[in-house]
Amino acid sequence: MDWIVLAVLVFWAVGAYNRVMRLRSACVQAFGALDSYFLQTQGLLSEWSAAQANADDPEGTQRLAHAAWQQSLAAMGAALAGARARPLHAQSMQSLERAHDEQFAAWQALKNLPGASDDLAWRLRWQQQQAQTGLAADQFNTAVAQYNAAIAQFPARVLAWFFGFRAARPLQPALGSQLPDTAA
Numbered sequence: 001m002d003w004i005v006l007a008v009l010v011f012w013a014v015g016a017y018n019r020v021m022r023l024r025s026a027c028v029q030a031f032g033a034l035d036s037y038f039l040q041t042q043g044l045l046s047e048w049s050a051a052q053a054n055a056d057d058p059e060g061t062q063r064l065a066h067a068a069w070q071q072s073l074a075a076m077g078a079a080l081a082g083a084r085a086r087p088l089h090a091q092s093m094q095s096l097e098r099a100h101d102e103q104f105a106a107w108q109a110l111k112n113l114p115g116a117s118d119d120l121a122w123r124l125r126w127q128q129q130q131a132q133t134g135l136a137a138d139q140f141n142t143a144v145a146q147y148n149a150a151i152a153q154f155p156a157r158v159l160a161w162f163f164g165f166r167a168a169r170p171l172q173p174a175l176g177s178q179l180p181d182t183a184a
Contacts, residue, residue: 016156020165023147027168030143031087034136038080041129048122049110065109072106075099090169097172141170
């Protein structure tokens with residue numbers, strides 16, 4: 001009788017562990033898709049920024065705005081690399097959100113410069129990119145919610161504690177679509 005109870009517990013533990021691992025894997029895969037959209041967004045923003053560069057800048061305003069923009073691109077790239085390495089780590093996601101917010105501020109300064117382009121074709125590409133990024137962010141947040149719910153349930157919570165699984169942090173809802181189009 002003791003062997004049967006032990007066998008049931010072992011099979012339950014293996015099943016619960018496999019479920020949590022599948023959910024962790026789903027979070028990592030969802031972040032992989034989101035990461036690719038963030039990289040595409042970075043490229044699109046860099047392309048627009050390069051097209052806006054203007055040599056006629058007697059006060060140096062454009063130079064400073066472009067320098068801040070380049071720093072924000074580098075910070076976002078570093079934050080993406082950290083999040084890519086540890087997509088379930090709360091501090092990695094917080095760093096990504098902070099870099100995204102800093103990039104938003106630099107983008108605002110850049111797009112509000114005198115003579116900034118308001119190209120309709122670029123705006124359409126931007127809106128499509130933001131829709132895709134927002135959808136990928138929603139999918140990541142859904143995967144994180146399912147994972148967090150799984151590790152919070154008893155008795156799977158015991159396995160999560162034993163293996164050191166921590167709750168993941170979803171992204172801000174607006175992270176995928178916060179940067180405005182040039183018409184804003």
